[in-house]
Amino acid sequence: MFRGWLLPLVALASFHADLRAAPEETTSRPIRGITLSTHWSGADWAHDTIEPTLDRIASTGANWVTIHPYATIDADGTVVFRPIDPDNPPEHVVRPIREAHARGLKIMIKPHLAYWGSPFAWRGEIQFGDDEPSWQRFFASYQRWIVTLAIVSHDADGFAVGTELGGTLDHEAQWRSIIEAVRDASATPLTYAANWDSYRKVRFWDALDVIGIQGYFPLDDPERRTYDPVSGDPIDRILDEAEIRRGWGRLRAELREYSVELNRPVVFTELGYSRAFSTALRPWESRVDGEEARSMQRLCMRVALETIEAEPTLIGVFLWKWFSEPRALGRDFQLAHPKMIRLLRQVWGESSSSMSRSATGG
Known part of the structure; x- marks a missing residue:
C-alpha cells in the first residue's frame, strides 16, 4: 500500500494515477523530516x-525521520556488511521503524557506504575506472546489501537505493537492475539521494518515485564571486539575508523546472547548515565557528524551510542531523540545539496553521 510519500504532490497531478492523493491531502502533508544519525x-x-x-x-513538528544504516567498501569494490537474517531482522533497523510509527512518524531508510579506511576520499569518488572485475564485485555485493536491507525494512515508508554515489552513475544498466530487484523485494516508495552537483547525471529517475537531492547548494551568486589570484579559490564573504533569499529563489526555479520536465517531485534527502559564517557558501562543510555564527546557521535554515514549504514541486526535506539521547547535539550541524528546535517549531508550526486555515477556508 502506498504510504504517503507523494501526498504533498500538487503540480504533478498526472504522476502515476494509482499514487495520486486526494486534493485536500496535498495541502496538509509536506515531508518535514529529520535525520537520526x-x-x-x-x-x-x-x-x-x-x-x-x-x-x-x-515535538519539533517533524512528521518523518530517516536513518542511514552503514556498510563499508574495500579497495577492490567489495561492499562489506554484517550478515542480515530476514527472519530475524536486526533491531537497529526494525526498532526505529516500529518506534517511529508508534509516534505517528513516517520513516525513510537511506543506506550509506562508509568510505573510512578505504582509498576513497568520500563516497562520491567511489569508482574503478576500466577495472571491470572491481565494478562487477561492487555492483553484485552492493545489490545484495541493498536488497537485503529493503526486505528487512519493508514496513518503512520510503527507501533510498543509494546515497551520493556520483562516480557510479554512468553504469545506468546496473542501477536499473538494483532498482528492479528492490521493487521485487519491497513495495516501499523509492528514491536515490543524489549529491547537489550531480543530480542531473542520474539517468534512472523514471524508475524511481521521487527525485532525491542532497541539498547542500552554495547560495551565493556565481557571477559575484571573487577569486584568490594565487590559489584560484573563491574568497569567502558573509552573505546577507537578501543574497540568501535570492540564492534560494534561483534554486527553487531550477528545481521546479527539473521536476516538471521529469514529471517527478523533489525531496531533499539531506539539507543542513553548520554553525559557521561560511555555511551559506559551502553548506556541506562541518566547520564550526563561535556561538556568534549561530545566527547565520538559523538564517540559512529559516530561508530554506520557508522556500520548501512554499514550493509545491519540493515535497519536503530531511534535515541533517540529530543524534540519540543523551548526546543528541553532536559537534557541527547541531540540529538539536534549543535555538534550532525553536526555529523548527516556529516555521513548521506556522506552516501547519496556515495550511489548516487554507483547507478550511479560514
Missing part, C-alpha cells in the same frame, strides 16, 4: 534511548 554505526537506534529521542524529534 548515529555515534555507534547504528547500535544506538536499537537502544531504549530511541524512545525519548523520537519524542523530542516529534
